[in-house]
Amino acid sequence: MHFTLLQLFLLRSIYHVMTADERHERCNFLKICTCRLNQVTLLFSVDCSRLEIREIPKLPNKIEELSFKENKIQVIPNQAFSNMTNLLKLDLSSNEIHVFRHLSFTGLKNLRSLNLQNNRLDASKANLNIHVLKPLENLIHLNIKQNLFGNFQPNLTLMVSLRSLEMDFISNDTGQISESFYSMKRLRELDLSGLTGNCSVRSLTNESFKYIPQIENLSLSDCRIKHINKGTFQHLKSISVLDISNNTCLKFEVLENVTYDLQFSSIKVLKFNKIHKVFDMNTMLRTSQIKYLTNTTIQEIHGDSNRLQQIEIRAMLFMPNTLDYVSARDNQFSYGPYFWDLLRISVKTFNVSHMFTFHTEDEHPEQCSYDIVCKKEPVTETKMKYGMEYRDHATPLPMPHQLTSLNYSSCHLHYSIIAYNLTNNILRNVDLSNNLLTSWIGPIYNVKSLKYLDLSSNFCSNVSNYFFSEDFGSLEELYLQNNILGLVLPYDYKGATLQNLHNLKTINLSQNKIQRLSKDFFKSQLKIERIDLSENTFQSIDFDIGHLKSLKYLNLKNNRISFLSASAIQQLDSIDILNKNFRIDLSQNDFLCTCETINFVQWLVTTTVGLIGKKNYTCQLSDLTLVPIENIDKLYDTLSKDCMSKIPIIVALVASVSSVLIFICSGLIYRYRWKLRYAYYMIKIRSHKKMVPVEKDDDKSYMYGAFVSYADEDSAFAHKQLLTKLEKENGIILCLHKRNFLPGNDIATNITSAIHNSRRTIIIMSRNFLKSYWCMFEYNMARMESIYERSNENVLFLIFIEQIASKELPLHILELVQSQSYIEYPNDEYGDTVFWDKITQVLTS
Known part of the structure; x- marks a missing residue:
């Protein structure tokens, strides 16, 4: 029954979002509030937030969502919602509520969600008691965070339908969920996090959660926990998601107790982000701290911001085969023997981005009861026996054989990418953006499954013609924006840089200071669909695109194009014939509308090519006036008339000048005809060495x-x-x-x-x-x-x-x-x- 109620609530909420009328209008039954009508249920979502309301007004029974957040309500009187049986969601957060009556929630038998966060509910006055909440027999979600409970935990015994609870968790010593929670058999999610409320617990023991063994999702982040004893989570056999992040006094040492308790549980996601302080010594993850995970079916591990530098050799071999995703962002990794352990784990996505990020000290750092001790760890020598196949002299690079995604962005990497041969892998997505990989030399081998590669924002000014080896044949998306490739790509006259990328569908070369590309630059990209060359310095389209039959989008926004040549226009029209979905963005270019470019202006009038943002295009006339080309038809007609009056004069002038030049040249040639002929034959004779002197006579022979x-x-x-x-x-x-x-x-x-x-x-x-x-x-x-x-x-x-x-x-x-x-x-x-x-x-x- 409880599962059915949750399903109905979720489905109705989703359906409400999908079908609600997006128009917000003043409510005819309460003018100061806004309403949105659900066209299916014909019920209203009413927003009365931030209006300094002090009392709950009388409302009709045609409301399914009601918000009074951020007002000045202090008392919820009896029968305040007595006739609102259709209400599903009620938000009373961020008020000044300190008094509930026994009949305050009478009539809300169908309410599913109640938010009482950030009020003044004082436990000493017993404002929130079992009798007040009794009418909420179908409540699924309750938020009572940021109230004045202290270490008091309200009696929610009658909340038998409750599945999700957000509340504060405060204890001067050992934290423990009260026995009153034992009757809440349907409770699955418990959010005690200090990130959204008040949480301060010194330690946790095997008594802490013994009354809620059914919990599946438990958040203990930012609770200033100093220690977690072994056995704390041993009762939580159904636990699926556990978050102990932002408890900076725990350190990696606590993981041994945590993972020991999680053995043979249903754990799927474990989060221990930032359990070290910002300016702690760099850390090492040890075998003893994670070895018990081998007895789980865990799928995700999050260990961000822990100053992690090394992993003990063979520690990662204890990771179960079910592990798909590892996040280790914002750490301090250095190369070590543990890299070779990556070959033996089944991780599909590894996110190690934002390494070496600059930090400041926490505003209110925890006070931990120990001193930092630096000690030298014994060095373990392990003989590697992993077999590798590599080409020529490429450096072998170990990769987990099941890894599909690698995120190494924003890690302050400052290298040239030389020849690498990745070990056997099924890598599909790689993000190396926002580093300092300034030269891409390569080649890179064994990336045959790679579909997505991001090398943007690396200040790269050099990419070799063989960087993308033949193993890049499956690559579909390539992002190279915000580099300095304009220094090298214009000199790739044969399209060698991209010659092996036959399946490429998207390429982004924007913000690279590129002035031109060779005619054959895209000769091998017959399947390309999107080309982004925006924010460069192109003055024309000199590269061939007419053969790109699958091209749907060409972005040349914000370049220096003044007009398109006849060959460029012909190519664009040919693509449009083959692909009716073809679009091109030429906005923010400095077009010229003169007699010399009238063919281009005519094309703007007649073309069926989709011109993105055409109404915003501007054009400079011969008198330097800048005009919008929103009315391009009129502009073309005016320009045609002006140019037609000048054509006879221009033709006559050109003919006259040509005739004079021909006459002068002919006269000069005739006058010096013998000199020219003599010079020609003398050069010819000398080149064949026909002049051989035989005798001396005076000073000549x-x-x-x-x-x-x-x-x-x-x-x-x-x-x-x-x-x-x-x-x-x-x-x-x-x-x-x-x-x-x-x-x-x-x-x-x-x-x-x-x-x-x-x-x-x-x-x-x-x-x-x-x-x-x-x-x-x-x-x-x-x-x-x-x-x-x-x-x-x-x-x-x-x-x-x-x-x-x-x-x-x-x-x-x-x-x-x-x-x-x-x-x-x-x-x-x-x-x-x-x-x-x-x-x-x-x-x-």
Whole structure:
């Protein structure tokens, strides 16, 4: 029956929360209070708290919850709730109540919860007695903490339905629950904690709880207990949750007595947080203090804030296989041989976060009756025989084989993460956030079951391309926010950092000062659903995301993006087509709305991509005015008109400037065409080392005395007369293209090389010469050689073998004829002799 009542109360409370109308309105039957109607039960929850009410007003019988907390009520008169049979919960806490009448609670036969905490109920006046509480025959929960009971315990004999009791526990010596509690067979939860009330007990013995053997949940936290004797909890065979936290005089030594009594009980959760003082010496947990837990089915152990530094070797091996969760937060752990014992325990979640946290002394520290003695403990040498498999030279790191969650956050760890190989494990969640792990080198092996990894807030500025080994293949959530990865990630051009994270679904890289990511950074994350790049310094989306078909959320909030490029827009639209749930947050970016970014503005108007917070976006116009883009349609129309009027002018201006530049460039190229061609062939010749000097002559060496440039129609003059007179009779070595050009080389290269390696260039001028392309090429190359290689030295020597009128000569040849010497071939015998003597003299001078 008692179980059924509790179920009904809990189910009705849950249903009330789920179905209640959330609107709080003034009660029509009591204007100063607010009401909330339950749409299912049609009953009200009435709040009359903090209104300085001094008397209980008359209320109708349509209320299921009623609160008069924090008022100034002093007396609860007879029949105050006589007609309120629907009331389930009554809160009279934090008043000044000091008088109850015998009929104060008459009519509350269905009341389930009564809160009388923080009043002035004086036991000497017997205000709270068996007769006052008699009408509460179905009461399940009662809170009478923070009243003036002293060490008095009220007679609750008639409270046969009570399952949960919160009361003060005060004793100048040994604390004991009174015999009157023996009749309360349904009582399961007893909260004596000083955290929410008054609790001060010097010691506990085997007499303390013998009258409540049925208790399942017992809280003795912050009760200033100095000692717990063996046998204190031996009667509590049904105990499931025991909390002795915040009793700083107990120390770990008390655990031996506590765990001894808990053997073969139903204990599931044991809490002994902070049973050492803030500035005690660092501690060691010993085998004798926890060995009896092997005879339990305990599931959770909480030992936070105990200055715990070491655990005795093999002590943890006494932990039962049922142990799933261990919390050892805010301790002082150092590395030791006990780490290898972790391989043998079945813990699934180990929380050792907030190590080395700074503390101040407690405001009212307990006075303990002993002195702290420092003694040196004997060192036990244990030979480890645990087998390990590790790769290469990675450091082995022991892990409990059943551990699933590890919390090492806020522990002031200041290391670089080098190569580690974890022992066999089924680790799923790891939190290493808020430390100083500044460099992630790795690789990390044997994390094949890992799903969740948090490395945020570590001031990390370096992560290697192989830190995430192939064993990270199961990782789904990765949190790297609030680091300095902007110094290294932009240089990962091939996406090597995340290449092994094929099953990643969520990644957070916010607050990393990242300016850009390479095109292929996310190439391997085909299953990614959420990417957070907010609060960085991105100016554009240059990385590929178009292939991320499962992407649902992209956060680029608070960056420096002024507009999106055409390729970025195309990628976002392609994702939206594949995934209609896709959302992107571009808020708090400095958008530009100008003619240059009008395509981006148009996209904002037409896109079906979900833009988070779009109504709050702002845009800067060309006149530097900042406007909201809530009415983006009108803004686009205005911008389109402004830009259209400028387009013809811009097009004409661009065309004109382009035409002028083309004309100037063309003119320069034409003017210096021979210089450019000469430079090209000279570079080509030199790169192939075609210029080989053969003889010394003055301060320069030349392969030939003269290069002869002639038309093919004049070859008879060149090969018979010129070659005989100059080379055979006078020893001047000539270069003729039919005889001396190197086969296999192109003509232009041969010409340029021959001119450069000859002291002079002889031009056999004729009308055929003027008509020949290659002859004119040879002439111009010789002229360039004269200007740019010989410092304007006259290397050209013109021989006219026929009469040519001045008007037939090109201007640049006529200028040369007028400024430099030339010779005409004579027709008489005397002139012939003078002709060859002159040529020989010029070529040998």
